Amino acid sequence: MGSEASGKxxxxxxxxxxxxxxHQVRRIHAGKPPSTWLTFLPHVLLPAFRTLFPEQRLLRVEAKMEEDPPTRGSYPLLFAFRSVMLAYEQRALILGALHRSPGGTIVLSDRYPSGTGGAPDGPQLGHLPLPSGRPSVRRLLAALEGRLYRDIPAPDIVFHLSAPLEVTLALNAHRRKREPEGYVRLRHATSADLHFDGSxxxxxxxxxxxxxxxxEIKDAIREAIDGSDPSPP
Structure with missing residues (x-):
């Protein structure tokens, strides 16, 4: 885990x-899960929705909510639907990788859902204010997202990578596929304090x-696998 351009x-x-x-190793990217049969069509339609409603693009919504937290039940529905889709895809990817891997296989994931509300790759809706006293689409979506994330098992071991913002921005500037600077700054801030209960x-x-x-990471993995003392790579 870590912010953009942290070397993950x-x-x-x-x-x-x-x-x-x-060891037999299976690698997945829980931060960018593939579409499932249930989410394929919505993904096809997403570009059209982004064109029609540019203010509801995920990055813009995240940045706006960071600067100006939403009032009760005021966040965009498209953002809520996209958040539930991501939770469903992450659950499908992670559970599928675990179920399809023979015993003894080590599953490595580039990013993983945390329990921190609003942080990258974790629940986006449960910590936001909801309409009170009556059923609503946002309330149902928040409950569904929470249930999907509760189905995802805690990882055995997490490596939370961090680097100063200036270093992260410099690394991003030299990447072949750069992320917008605003996105990197936002992800750096929201990735600073992630919680993984049970890991x-x-x-x-x-x-x-x-x-x-x-x-350092190899030594921690050796200890997790067999309890051995750190040894040369």
Whole structure:
């Protein structure tokens, strides 16, 4: 886990190659789950909705809610539907990977749903104000999203990567596929305090040599797998 341009994919590549020498490994990207048969059509229609309602684009909605928290039940319905779709796709991807993996397989995920409301890859609706005293579409969607996330098992071990904002912005500027600066700033802020109940969480500072970061992560994984003392890579 970590903000945009914090080195997640690069580090995961190193860890996957290392673990793959002695273990069967399955890699997924829970932050960008594929469409399912149920969400395929809505995804096809999303570009048209974004064109018709540009103010409801996910990044714009997230930024607006960060600056000006919504009043009771005032957030866009398209944002709510998209949040439920993402929760459904994440659950399908994670449960499918676990069920289809033979015993002893290590499942690695680039990003994973946390229990922090409003944070990247986690529940987006449950912490927002809802209309009081009456049924509503937003209330139903928030309840459905919460149930979907509760179905997702806690990971055994989490590596929460962090780097100063200036470093993250510089890394993003040199990526082949850059993210908008506003998006990187927002994700950096919302990724700073993630909670994973029931998981071992290792907070890793990536503002140093890649080799040093990878060694620290390998040692933590060795300990999680067999309780062995850290040893050379």
């Amino acid at each position: 994919s690069t580090i995961l590549n190193e860890v996957e190659a290392w673990l793959g020498r002695d 071992v969480v290792n907070r890793i500072d990536t503002d140093r040599a890649l080799e040093s970061v990878v060694i």
